[in-house]
Every structure is written in structure tokens, then in C-alpha cells.
Amino acid sequence: MDLLFALEDSGAGMLVSSTQWGYAIVLSLHAVGMAIMVGISLMLIFRVLGFGQKVPLGSLADYWKVALLGFLVNIASGTMLFLGSASELFFNWAFRIKIALVLIGVVLTWRLVSYCYKPAARSDTVYVDASDRRLAVAALLVWLAALIAGRLIGYLN
């Protein structure tokens, strides 16, 4: 508990909790990062599930780098938001569940990208099988659950 209070007293924590625009600006960055990370992940998932079949899978691999850029933005902005109210968020169940879901979502989407997109850097004709589709559905459900849990954080505070 002392540690959580110390985190709140850190420079970044105070910037988020005690300046006029700190919280709103970091929260906005977090929303933009989410739109990039989850948005592109959803598109890569939809392609594996059969949307836009004419688009060669491997040719979309570059977009995963953009998604990771969004993820970096959200690790940074999310850490700052946590520092701003560490002593409340740490005990917020929606927060804990969301963090777990985001990590699972990143791992599942990363696996999907390495199974379906990376090999196609050599050939564009990659066969999507049933296990790839199951992985895509799992990633989709985890991202939806993460969005729901994230939105609930504010309501459980």
C-alpha cells in the first residue's frame, strides 16, 4: 500500500492526477492507442476468418508493426494512468481483468500473425486451417472482453 501511494506521488503520477489537462491528454492518447492496436488486430483477425479473401495474407504483415506501435503508446499511457491513481486501480477488479485480457489478446494476435502472416512473406498463398480460425475467434472474443472490462473500470471505482 505504501508503494502504491509512493507511485501516486511520483512525477508522472502527479502529472496525471493533479494537473489540469494531464489526465484528459493521457486518456486521449490511450484511446488513440487502443484504436490503432485493437483496430488493426480486428482487421487481421477478420482477414483470417475469411473477410477480403482477395487480399494476400502475407502482404498485410506490415500492419502488425503499426499495431505494436499502438500497443507501445498504450503501455506508456496506461502506465501513467495507473500511476495517477495506483491505490484505487490496483484493487479494481475490472482493471485487473482488463490487464490480463489485454496481455492474452496481444499474445493470441501475435501467434495468429506469426502463423498466418509471417510465413507468407515467402509466398502469398497461405492456407488458413481450422485451428487458425479457432485462434482468430479466441483473439476476437478476448479483445471484445478487454474493451468491456476497460469501460467498466470507471464504473467500479
Added chain:
Amino acid sequence: MYSLINWVIETLNATALSGFIMGSAWVFPMLEMLHFFGLCLLFGSLLIVDLRVIGLAPRVPVSQVEVFVRITLVGFAINLITGTLFLIGDSDRYLVNIAFWLKMGVIALAALNTAWFVRRIRPQIQAGFEGSELSADARFIAGASLVFWTAVIVLGRMIPYVEE
């Protein structure tokens, strides 16, 4: 102007739909979750199309990634519906909020930008033009689209923090 806004607010507040949206603890948060999902569909699919026009992922023909615009339209439809429901439910919050009106203004700019894309660039894409063959304003329009929608996200997030 203010009397008009007040009349709209009073009229909306008197509707049964407004009461339904604000009257329970779960309707508004559920609409918010849908609004965030629609946002991810809209922005994610635009990233695919706009970044391709700008020059990312050069091995995909532009004419093929254009199919992702359908997802943009689905995302926009979800957010138009959920956004309208926010407005009907809590109009006294939004109609007097500067970030809300700026957000609506930038959405209008984004719509004009899209109309420009449909008139100027889309015919070139459908004629089979690739990346560098597209006219010079193609990259500008694609970049402007991402800038406008990023601004829409930021302004939307700002709504609660510019209240008086």
C-alpha cells in the same frame, strides 16, 4: 440559439427513449462499449486503407484493400446509432459542450474529405492505378483522413473534461 438548444433538450428529455437510456445502470455503459467497438472497426479499417495509399504494405494492390472500407461503414453506422442514443439520453450534457460540437465539426470535415476521396481517388483505384501512379493529392487525402479521425477520438474523450 440557446432557447433553441433548450427546447431540443427539453423535448428529448421528455421522450420515453431518453428515460430508458438514462433510467437503468447498464444501458449507458453498454452503449459506450459498443461505441468503443465501432471506433476500433472504423479506425482500424481506415488505417489499413489510408496507410496503404500513403505507401505501407506495397505488395497489396490498393484496389484490393479497398474492401476494408465496408468495415469502416459498419463501424460508422454503429457509432452513429450509439452516438445518437447518447445524445437522446443525455442531451443536456452534450449540446452545451464545446468538445462535442468540435467533434461534430471534425466529423463533417472527415465526411467532406471522404467525398473528395470518392470523387478524385476512387476512380483511379478502380482503373487499376497503383501506389505511386495515384495523383499527388491521394496521399494528402489519406493522411488527412487519419488526422481527422484521430482528432475525433481525442475530442470525444475530452467531452467530460471541458464541462463547466
